[in-house]
Amino acid sequence: MAKLEKKIIGLVTDFGAKGHHYVASMKGVILKINPKVKIIDISHNIAPFSIIETSYIVKTTHKYYPEDTVFIVVVDPGVGSSREIVAIKTINNQFFVGPDNGIFSNVFSPDDIVECVTVENQNYFLKPISKIFHGRDIMAPVGAYITKNVPLNNFGPSFNPSKFVKYPLKYEISPKNKKITCVIQYIDTFGNGKTNIQIKKNKIPGTSVIFEQGKEIAMLYKNQEYHGTVTSHFEAVTQKSLLFIEGSSGYLEISINQGNAAKEIGFKVGDEILFSF
Numbered sequence: 082m083a084k085l086e087k088k089i090i091g092l093v094t095d096f097g098a099k100g101h102h103y104v105a106s107m108k109g110v111i112l113k114i115n116p117k118v119k120i121i122d123i124s125h126n127i128a129p130f131s132i133i134e135t136s137y138i139v140k141t142t143h144k145y146y147p148e149d150t151v152f153i154v155v156v157d158p159g160v161g162s163s164r165e166i167v168a169i170k171t172i173n174n175q176f177f178v179g180p181d182n183g184i185f186s187n188v189f190s191p192d193d194i195v196e197c198v199t200v201e202n203q204n205y206f207l208k209p210i211s212k213i214f215h216g217r218d219i220m221a222p223v224g225a226y227i228t229k230n231v232p233l234n235n236f237g238p239s240f241n242p243s244k245f246v247k248y249p250l251k252y253e254i255s256p257k258n259k260k261i262t263c264v265i266q267y268i269d270t271f272g273n274g275k276t277n278i279q280i281k282k283n284k285i286p287g288t289s290v291i292f293e294q295g296k297e298i299a300m301l302y303k304n305q306e307y308h309g310t311v312t313s314h315f316e317a318v319t320q321k322s323l324l325f326i327e328g329s330s331g332y333l334e335i336s337i338n339q340g341n342a343a344k345e346i347g348f349k350v351g352d353e354i355l356f357s358f
Contacts, residue, residue: 087117087118088115088118088228089147089149089228090151090228091120091142091143091150091151092104092107092121092123092153093123093138093152093153093155093156093179094124094154094216095127095129095156096125097125097129098126101125107217107220110207110218110222110225114226114229115225123138123142128350131156131350132182132184132187132248133250133266133267133351135184136183136248136250137266138267139154139184143188144173148173150175151178152179153178154178154179154220155179156179156184157179157182159182160212160213160214160216164182164246165180165200166180166181166215166223167179167180167197167240167245168198168227168237170196171193172195176227176233178200179220180215183245183247183248184248186247196233197242198234198238198240199238199240200219200236201238202237205226206218206219207219250266250277251264252278256287261290261358262353263276263333263353264276264351265349265351265354266350268348272337272340272342272344273334274335274342274343274354275330275332276332278356279331279332279333280331294312294313294317296310296311297310298311299356299357300356300357301354301355301357302347302348302355309322309323309325310323311324311326312324313327314326315339319338320338320339321340322337323337323342324338333356335348335354
């Protein structure tokens with residue numbers, strides 16, 4: 082038998098602290114199929130059922146992993162329903178297995194994907210198949226078999242990624258008035274709100290807005306206006322001051338220096354924010 086090449090599987094779930102045994106079950110299934118695979122826990126603390134948080138975590142972490150990494154994404158409020166499970170290969174030679182419920186349409190454009198199938202071939206599933214734990218019985222074994230170089234077309238028929246379920250995140254630009262309506266994608270431990278406004282080379286694509294250090298901008302949330310300063314680091318403003326910063330993933334973040342912006346302002350994942358630049 083040929084020596085297996087070391088492969089990586091990354092796990093993303095919403096199982097939380099009380100669901101570690103679910104994660105452990107998935108790992109056991111994977112290791113029975115490929116005992117030499119390296120398993121990385123990317124996140125198990127996504128808010129239950131949150132498509133928005135899941136999309137953010139996947140799109141901001143996968144690019145730091147090597148080719149051939151397999152990501153198994155189990156945030157699946159529609160488990161047991163008619164929703165599809167898909168297996169994807171990207172132009173960067175990474176693989177993704179998970180439900181078609183809006184996650185992947187917010188991570189990839191169709192041009193990012195070179196191959197996509199619906200997962201249907203039960204020869205690769207763990208038996209018996211639970212109706213409510215497809216992460217263990219379908220996604221984990223399929224991901225493990227991918228690390229053993231099983232071709233995607235063995236798992237099921239081709240699927241057009243342009244037909245992925247859409248879960249749109251509001252993003253509206255009013256160039257004339259330099260206003261952008263966006264949503265909160267994620268809130269970290271420190272209460273920093275990660276919006277879906279991208280910043281590239283100190284500019285906001287599709288606008289004339291320059292993300293200029295020291296500039297004061299206005300933010301409207303639930304009819305309450307807030308003013309903060311654009312900074313490159315937190316200590317550029319006094320403690321407990323509102324600031325807007327380009328986060329490490331390239332999105333505009335709402336923060337309070339040594340404070341918790343989410344608690345102080347009250348915003349949650351999925352909430353709409355209006356910025357005036």
